[in-house]
Amino acid sequence: MSQANASRKRVVVIEGEDAAPEAMAPTLELIDALGLPIDWLHPQVGAAAKAAHGTTFPAQAREAIDAADATFFGATSGPSVAALFYLRWGKETFANVRPARYMPGCKSPLAHPEGVDLVIVRENLEDLYLGLEGEIGELEGLGLKSRTSRRPLSDYAPARYAIKVLSDEGSLRVLRFSFELARKRRLQGHAGSLTCATKYNMLPVSDGRFRELALEMSADYPDVPLSTPIIDDFGHQLVTRPHQLDVVVMPNLYGDIMSDTAAGLVGGLGLAPSGCYGEGYAYFESAHGTAPDIAGRGIINPSATILSGAMLLQYLGFEPAAERLRRALEAVYAAGRVSTPDQGGSASTVEFCRAIADKL
Ligand code: ATP
Numbered sequence: 001m002s003q004a005n006a007s008r009k010r011v012v013v014i015e016g017e018d019a020a021p022e023a024m025a026p027t028l029e030l031i032d033a034l035g036l037p038i039d040w041l042h043p044q045v046g047a048a049a050k051a052a053h054g055t056t057f058p059a060q061a062r063e064a065i066d067a068a069d070a071t072f073f074g075a076t077s078g079p080s081v082a083a084l085f086y087l088r089w090g091k092e093t094f095a096n097v098r099p100a101r102y103m104p105g106c107k108s109p110l111a112h113p114e115g116v117d118l119v120i121v122r123e124n125l126e127d128l129y130l131g132l133e134g135e136i137g138e139l140e141g142l143g144l145k146s147r148t149s150r151r152p153l154s155d156y157a158p159a160r161y162a163i164k165v166l167s168d169e170g171s172l173r174v175l176r177f178s179f180e181l182a183r184k185r186r187l188q189g190h191a192g193s194l195t196c197a198t199k200y201n202m203l204p205v206s207d208g209r210f211r212e213l214a215l216e217m218s219a220d221y222p223d224v225p226l227s228t229p230i231i232d233d234f235g236h237q238l239v240t241r242p243h244q245l246d247v248v249v250m251p252n253l254y255g256d257i258m259s260d261t262a263a264g265l266v267g268g269l270g271l272a273p274s275g276c277y278g279e280g281y282a283y284f285e286s287a288h289g290t291a292p293d294i295a296g297r298g299i300i301n302p303s304a305t306i307l308s309g310a311m312l313l314q315y316l317g318f319e320p321a322a323e324r325l326r327r328a329l330e331a332v333y334a335a336g337r338v339s340t341p342d343q344g345g346s347a348s349t350v351e352f353c354r355a356i357a358d359k360l
Helices: 020-032 047-053 059-067 081-090 168-187 207-220 231-240 252-265 303-316 319-335 349-359
Strands: 009-016 038-041 070-075 095-101 117-123 133-135 160-162 194-196 247-250 275-277 282-285
Touching: 009 020, 009 059, 009 303, 020 070, 020 303, 020 319, 020 349, 059 081, 070 081, 070 303, 095 168, 095 252, 095 303, 117 168, 117 252, 168 194, 168 207, 168 247, 194 207, 231 252, 247 252, 275 303, 282 303, 303 319, 319 349
Parallel strands: 009 038, 009 070, 070 282, 117 247, 194 247
Antiparallel strands: 095 117, 095 275, 133 160, 275 282
C-alpha cells in the first residue's frame, strides 16, 4: 500500500464544491507544516475549468492526475464528478478503504465506543454502480425468470430495473486486498480477522459467488479468521458488537451504506476518512459529501479530510508524519476544549486546525 521513497512527491488536489474546500485548505496547511517533500498540483477542474476550457474536466487535469503520485479529493456535488469518475473507473481504484476508529472525546451514540477500530473495504467499481438501469420492457425476450415471484416480468410494467454486476476479477482483487490488509493489521496488534458480508441467501448466484471466492481464498490465509455473515446480520453486529470487528469486505452498495453507519458509531461523517486504492494509483477523500447546508460558514469538521490526508501520507511512504498528524488530531479531541459544532463545540474549522497545529 505504501511506496517508501524519499524523493519529492506530486499530489493533485481537487478541492471540490460547497463546504469541501473549507476543509481542504487548512488540511493542506497542516500537512505543509510537517515539512515533507510534497508538491501540491492544482489543475482546474469543475466550474472554474468549465469557464476557462469549456469542460469541467479538461485534458490538462487528466494528465496532471496521471503524472502525479496520488490525488487528494475534497467532495463533489456535481461539477467535479467527471474528475472523480476518472479517479475511480479511469484509474481502476477498486478498493475503497474506510476506517472507523473511535477517538476519545468524539461524540458517539454508543455507551462504550472506546476501542472501536475497524476498517471497511468497499468494492469500488462494480455492483449496482455500473449505472445499468432502464425500463423493464428492455429486458423482454431475454427469457429472464424470477427466482421468487411467479409473475412474468411484463406484469410489472411500468417498472424500472437496475443491474448488479460482480465480476470474478473485480471480486478477487478486492478480496485479496482485504485478506492482505487483515494480515497487515494482525502484525500491528489488531485481531487480523476478515468479515465478508453479502446477501448470499437471496442472491446465491451473484453475492453467493463473492462469498464463495472469499471462502476459497481463505485457504491462502490460514492466519486470517474469516466469517461470512448475511449483510443484515452484519448490520446488527456492527451496531451491537463493533469492537469484535476488524477488517470487513463488501460489494459496493453494502459497503457504501455500512461505512456511513460505521462512521455514525464513532462520531459522524465529519470524522470518516477514506482511501481508494488501485494497482498503480490511489486517491484520498473524506467519506462525507460536500455538506452544502453548512457551506460558507467556516464550520465544517476537517477531521475526515485530515485523516484522509494521513492515509495519503502513509501511501506516499511518510508513515511517521502520518502518525504525527493523527496523534495531533487525537490530542485535540482528548483535551476536549476545541471542537466543531458537529461534535458539540463552537470552534470554526480554522480554529480547530490551529489547535491541531499547536499539538504538532
Ligand atoms: P452526498 O450525497 O455527497 O453524500 P449529502 O449532502 O447527502 O451528500 P453530506 O454532504 O455528507 O451528504 O452531508 C450530510 C450531513 O452531514 C449534512 O447535514 C452535513 O452538513 C453533515 N456533514 C457532512 N460532513 C460534515 C463535516 N465534515 N462536518 C460537519 N458536518 C458534516
